[in-house]
Amino acid sequence: MAGAAASPGATSTPLDADAVRRARLRAHRLLRPDLPGLPAVVGHLLAVQGQEFFPALWGAVRRVAPGARPDAAASVAAFDAGAVLRTHVLRPTWHLVRPDDARWLLELTAARVLRTTASTERGHGIADPARCLDAVTDLVAAGPLTRAEVKDGLVARGLLAPDATGFxxxxxxxxxxxxxAVISGPLRGRQHTYAAFDDRVPPGYGPLGERFDRDAALVELWRGYLRGRAWATVRDAAQWSGLTLTELRRGLGLLREAAPGAVVDAPGTGALEGLxxxxxxxVVGAGPDGVPGAAPDDGGPGVDLLQGYDELFVGYGPSRLVVRDPVAGEEPLAPRPALLHVLAVDGLVAGRWRWTAGPRRLDVATAWARPASPAEEAALAARAAEAAAWWGLELRVE
Known part of the structure; x- marks a missing residue:
């Protein structure tokens, strides 16, 4: 593909935080969920941050059309079957990806992640973990293994000390x-396993074809990123992908060349001034009220119980401030150990929540960061009941 940056796209109407937030709710399929299943959601978003595994599944199926939503057991079954995989990609954290996207996304981003993790390993006094690569490959060749089983195999080969830390x-x-070398295998009870990469990922590079081309991969990254996230800046894309601003600007130019008119630009206004x-x-064509990417309200508060790492929150950098509720406080995404996840109203962070799944009951604890209206309380209760139904458990709200 040609390397020169193409001319910017047409400039749209200036966008304020409200218009961007509404466009994102629509693009994320949170406003009107209509996707046909879990793999479709993951493919639509290209990659879904997934270290909190069950909350990540729950947040993904929230985007599935109501009549097609799988419950927790069916979601895990799709994962176990390899329809969705989990691996470290983009940044030093787990993401859910489709099998067809795993190979090219890793080829594009893994080198930068490895450079990032190398400094962490040195800081913890850990020798090069790649020394174990061949042994790990051999160990999983016979079938998926848990982390403890991989450790036992490496200890037996003299590659790890018996007291090696979990880190x-x-x-x-x-x-x-x-x-x-490895990627997620099926769950064994609640334990994750690691399987041979080529056993779970098809050959080739998915949408790129049989060969990897970095320019083509950058174009595909931008297409997938903007498809599921509406309006975003280059710095947003850098925060999400882990790639450099220089390479991402190049990729955006290549997308403009490959598909003239496909990318539109808009200046931010208000809280987004200067972006x-x-x-x-x-994706962001004018909505019913003529505002690019706008969408009308659905007649009531849209209360969401989303994982703290939902792509609506972590899929952006400088412009993620659009989810800030001015009444709830200035730092709505500050971590709270007891209540990790985000309670949102119409896309604005309005509080925190957590769940605990027992044998027969799902306990849901919530904390509003501002006063809630009776309609919002009722919508929250309905969403908590939906979460319990997803688990197939009775509900208790703390």
Missing amino acids: EVGQVLMTAELHR TLHGLAE
């Missing part, structure tokens, strides 16, 4: 993931 074992396995936002024309 050290995790670094070894993350390195093996980034080198495309230039980009969107796919097919």
Whole structure:
């Protein structure tokens, strides 16, 4: 593909935080969920941050059309079957990806992740985890293994000390993931397993074809990123992908060349003053009220119980402030150990929540960061009941 940056797209109406937030709710399929299943959601978003596994599944199926939503057991079954995979990619954290996207996304981003993790390993006094790569590959060749089983195999081969920490074992396995030696296998009870990469990922590079081309991969990254996230800046894309601003600007230019008119640009206004936002024309076309990417209200508060790492929150950098509720406080995404996840109203962070799944009951604890209206309380109760139904458990709200 040609390397010169193409001319910017047409400039759209200036966008304030409210218009961008509404466009994102629509693009994320949170406003009107209509996707046909879990793999479709993951493919639509390209990659879904997934270290909190069950909350990540729950947040994904929230985007599935109501009549087609799988419950927790069916979601896990799809994962176990390999319809959705989990691996370290983009940044030093787990993401859910489709099998067809795993190989090219790792080829595009793994080298930068490995450079990032190398400094962490040195800081913890860990020798090069890649020394275990061949052994890990051999160990999973016979079938998926849990982390403890991989550790036992490495200890038996003299590659790890018996008292190796969980962090050290995790670094070894993350390195093996980034080198495309292993990827997620089926759950064994509640334990994750690691399987041979080529047993779970088809050959080739998915949408790129049989060969990897970095320019083509950058174009596909931008298409997938903007498809599921509406308006975003280059710095947003850098925060999400882990790639450099230089390479991402190049990729955006290549997308403009490959599909003239596909990318539109808009200046931010208000809280977004000084930012230039980009969107796919097919995603952020003018809504019913004439505002680009706008969508009308659905007649009531849209209360969401989303994982703290939902792509609506972590899929952006400088412009993620659009989810800030001015009444709830200035730092709505500050971590709270007891209540990790985000209670949102119409896309604005309005509080925190957590769940605890027992044998027969789902306990849901919530904390509003501002006074809630009776309609919002009722909508929250309905969403909590929906979460319990997803688990197939009775509900208790704390």
